[in-house]
Amino acid sequence: xxxxxxxxxxxxxxxxxxxxxxxxxxxxxxxxxxxxxxxxxxxxxxxxxxxxxxxxxxxxxxxxxxxxxxxxxxxxxxxxxxxxxxxxxxxxxxxxxxxxxxxxxxxxxxxxxxxxxxxxxxxxxxxxxxxxxxxxxxxxxxxxxxxxxxxxxxxxxxxxxxxxxxxxxxxxxxxxxxxxxxxx
Amino acid sequence: xxxxxxxxxxxxxxxxxxxxxxxxxxxxxxxxxxxxxxxxxxxxxxxxxxxxxxxxxxxxxxxxxxxxxxxxxxxxxxxxxxxxxxxxxxxxxxxxxxxxxxxxxxxxxxxxxxxxxxxxxxxxxxxxxxxxxxxxxxxxxxxxxxxxxxxxxxxxxxxxxxxxxxxxxxxxxxxxxxxxxxxxxxxxxxxxxxxxxxxxxxxxxxxxxxxxxxxxxxxxxxxxxxxxxxxxxxxxxxxxxxxxxxxxxxxxxxxxxxxxxxxxxxxxxxxxxxxxxxxxxxxx
Numbered sequence: 103x104x105x106x107x108x109x110x111x112x113x114x115x116x117x118x119x120x121x122x123x124x125x126x127x128x129x130x131x132x133x134x135x136x137x138x139x140x141x142x143x144x145x146x147x148x149x150x151x152x153x154x155x156x157x158x159x160x161x162x163x164x165x166x167x168x169x170x171x172x173x174x175x176x177x178x179x180x181x182x183x184x185x186x187x188x189x190x191x192x193x194x195x196x197x198x199x200x201x202x203x204x205x206x207x208x209x210x211x212x213x214x215x216x217x218x219x220x221x222x223x224x225x226x227x228x229x230x231x232x233x234x235x236x237x238x239x240x241x242x243x244x245x246x247x248x249x250x251x252x253x254x255x256x257x258x259x260x261x262x263x264x265x266x267x268x269x270x271x272x273x274x275x276x277x278x279x280x281x282x283x284x285x286x
Numbered sequence: 287x288x289x290x291x292x293x294x295x296x297x298x299x300x301x302x303x304x305x306x307x308x309x310x311x312x313x314x315x316x317x318x319x320x321x322x323x324x325x326x327x328x329x330x331x332x333x334x335x336x337x338x339x340x341x342x343x344x345x346x347x348x349x350x351x352x353x354x355x356x357x358x359x360x361x362x363x364x365x366x367x368x369x370x371x372x373x374x375x376x377x378x379x380x381x382x383x384x385x386x387x388x389x390x391x392x393x394x395x396x397x398x399x400x401x402x403x404x405x406x407x408x409x410x411x412x413x414x415x416x417x418x419x420x421x422x423x424x425x426x427x428x429x430x431x432x433x434x435x436x437x438x439x440x441x442x443x444x445x446x447x448x449x450x451x452x453x454x455x456x457x458x459x460x461x462x463x464x465x466x467x468x469x470x471x472x473x474x475x476x477x478x479x480x481x482x483x484x485x486x487x488x489x490x491x492x493x494x495x496x497x498x499x500x501x502x503x504x505x506x507x508x509x510x511x512x513x514x515x516x517x518x519x520x521x522x523x524x525x526x527x528x529x530x531x532x533x534x535x536x537x538x539x540x541x542x543x544x545x546x547x548x549x550x551x552x553x554x555x556x557x558x559x560x561x562x563x564x565x566x567x568x569x570x
Contacts, residue, residue, distance in 0.1 A: 107491075129496075129568060136493035147488050151299045163288055164494040212493060 103220040103251055108135050120215060137165060140209030144221040146201045148193045154180060154204045155189040161211035179207040183237060199230025206237060210246075217241060219250040223257065231257065292502035293509060296482075303478050304510055310474035311514025312521065314467035315551055319522030319539075321463050322547070325456050326539045332449055339414035339445070341407040341422045341437045347375070349403070349431035357429055358405055364422060366413035371406040375399045402433055416442050471514070471551075472558040475507050479562040486566045496567050503563045504556045511555020515548040 104110035105117045108127055117124040120138040127135070148157050158176040167175065180189050183203040193201060202222055209217055219238065223231040235257070238248045252258065258266060268276035297304045343361070345354060354372065361370045373381070378401035382389070407422060419442055423435035479486075482503075489499045522539075529536050 132490065133493045133495045136491065141491060147484075147491060149485055149488055160489070161492045164489065164492055164498060208492065 103141070103218050103249075106216075106218055106249075107139055107141050108132060137212045138215050140212060140214035140217040142202065142205050142209050142217065142219040142222045144224040146193075146198075146205045146225075148201060148204055148208075150193055153190050153192055154185060154196065154200075154207075157193065157204055158207045158211055161208050165212060175211070176207075179210055180204070182210070183207045184233075197230070198226050199233055202226060202230070202234055203237065206234070206241075210241070214246070216247040216249060219248065221252055222250060223252065223254065235261065288498075289501035289505050293505035296502060296506045297509060300478075300482070303481055304506070304513075307474040307478045307510045308513040308517065311471045311511055311551060311555060312517030314470035314474075315515055315518030315547060316521045318463050318467050319518045319547065320525060321460060322539050322543055323522060323526060323536070325460070326543070327536050328452055328456075330537055332445075332452060335445055336414050336449075337411075339419060339437065339442055340409060341419050341426070341435055343405040343407065343423075343426040343435045344402045344433040345404060346431050346433050347402065353429070353431050354403075354405070357426065357432070361405060361407050361422065361426065366409055366418045367407055367422070368410045369408040371408070373404045373406060375401055375403045378402070378404065414442075416446055468554060468558075471511065471554045472561070475510060475555060475558040476562040478506075478510070479503060479559060479566065483566050486563065490567070499567065500560065500563050503559045507559025508552045508556035511551040511553070511558075512548060514555070515551025518551070519544055519547065 105112055105124070106119055108117070108119065108122075108124060111117075111124050111127070119135050122131075122135050149160065152160075155173070155176050158179050159172050162172045162175055177186070177189055180186055183206050185200060185203050185207065188196060188200060188204075191200075193204070196204065202225075206217075206219075206222075217238075223234055226234065238250065242248045258264075264278075266276065266278035267274060343357070345357075358370050358372060361367055376399070379399050382401060405426075407426075409418065416439075419437040420439070423437050426432050426435040486499055486503075526536060526538055
């Protein structure tokens with residue numbers, strides 16, 4: 103996930119994201135990749151002391167969205183993740199599941215090509231986990247790729263139709279799509 | 287616009303942190319303010335003493351009026367000279383009686399006025415140096431009707447030595463105080479930014495450009511520096527009033543210095559924040 107998001111760089115080889123190469127990426131140009139890739143973390147990474155709306159609006163301000171359009175779009179995104187009634191609530195006032203939904207709304211604000219989710223349910227209870235996974239399916243249904251990393255095998259079993267990759271020591275050891283092709 | 291809004295919001299969100307930074311900046315600049323106050327008053331005191339530097343040309347009693355007028359004209363022609371006053375024997379006696387009342391009777395009893403007539407040579411500001419006064423005195427001594435030309439040689443030399451020492455110590459101490467203040471301001475704002483590194487990280491995460499992240503922090507630094515500058519001025523002024531009321535008469539520093547202090551506070555605040563944020567932008 104960090105490699106795709108270019109928070110880390112490969113010790114060998116190259117990572118290419120939307121036309122950008124990790125080999126030629128500089129700190130100054132990092133924003134170009136980050137605006138094409140939405141990222142959700144286990145620990146939410148929301149700005150404390152700000153409301154759900156402000157956290158989502160931040161991305162829109164960052165990308166130079168006209169001021170008038172920021173609030174309606176942020177509200178629409180919060181609505182999409184099921185938090186229409188919590189727009190004005192401070193991050194500290196939200197539950198873990200709600201915080202993760204704000205983080206997802208924020209990740210979607212740039213209309214990214216792909217949504218990356220790094221252990222997004224690691225800090226959530228079972229009910230909130232199911233809610234977040236359902237939300238990912240809804241997002242995926244709109245045509246956006248969602249790539250989620252998890253150690254929770256039980257969770258994976260609940261979604262047998264999802265494409266599954268298994269990594270071991272940084273190496274791809276299993277791809278469910280390839281396995282299906284072989285089986286057929 | 288966003289940067290200004292965010293900077294103000296940043297102050298609102300972390301008033302204690304910004305307040306502490308401003309307080310540290312204020313205390314650092316307060317030391318500089320006190321030093322400026324002392325330096326300015328030392329300058330005034332030295333200038334007041336320097337103003338009294340003049341050459342007195344004592345004339346023989348038998349000097350003719352035409353000779354005196356000629357010398358007066360010659361002295362007045364020096365570009366460094368602002369004015370030459372003729373003091374007759376009678377004027378000198380009257381002045382002595384007035385300024386030295388304890389010898390008043392002595393002057394009355396004297397059958398002959400013992401005081402010589404003289405020319406008092408006043409110099410333009412910036413020309414009251416040992417070289418100039420000595421040159422003028424030497425020139426006057428060449429005239430046969432001149433008894434002597436005095437300017438308090440030792441006194442002038444000492445005054446200028448004192449001035450040189452004053453200037454050197456002001457420059458060295460001033461630079462040292464400014465450096466210490468700069469380090470304190472830099473540290474205070476670095477701590478403030480370190481406390482908000484997560485915010486910087488998140489901004490980077492969502493695709494903010496470096497300039498976009500940097501601007502509100504730099505503005506915030508400038509605001510903290512300006513607030514610190516205002517605090518320093520209030521503290522310096524309070525000290526000045528206290529010294530004036532209870533110790534001795536002092537002059538308040540010129541408005542230009544106050545303005546420079548405020549501007550320096552704001553610029554230093556902005557620059558320190560800029561440097562600190564740069565480091566964090568490289569890290570995340």
